[in-house]
Amino acid sequence: MLIEQFNKLFQAGQYVEAAKVAANSPGTSIRNAQTIANYKNAQGQPGQPAPILQYFSTLLERVKLNSLEAIELCTPVLNQGKKNLVENWLREGKLECSEELGNLIMKYDTQLAGLVFENCPNKQAKLNYY
Secondary structure, eight states: OHHHHHHHHHHTTOHHHHHHHHHHSOTTSSSSHHHHHHHHHSOOOTTSOOHHHHHHHHHHHHSOBOHHHHHHHHHHHHHTTOHHHHHHHHHTTOBOOOHHHHHHHHTTOHHHHHHHHHTOSOHHHHHHHO
16 A cells, blocks of 8 residues: 555655655655666656655654665765765664775774674674674
8 A cells, every 4th residue: 555655656756755655655666776776767847856865854854864875875865975964863873884885884984884884783793893
């Protein structure tokens, strides 16, 4: 039911409303690589933020990003030199910590990467860091 609702809203170009449905969906039924790809490829409305930005900002307001979403959002943010945003999201508990996220952040800030590894559910990731 949620998937149908999400698809209907997304196809109608109601990207924020679709993202709200995604935020309420269980597991990765909607919040997955295919949805991220669809948002990246979607045509935005003139004068509006890109659909992928609408997706991530809506999720950040409502839920914690899963590990895939965290990587997909943090990669361009870090590439733009906006490490402070990633740091704020981590401190607010908005990003699921993973070894992949820690490795990504390690390229920009080893101390911040340490915070990710400390909160990583994968014990091997912690051992590899320390």
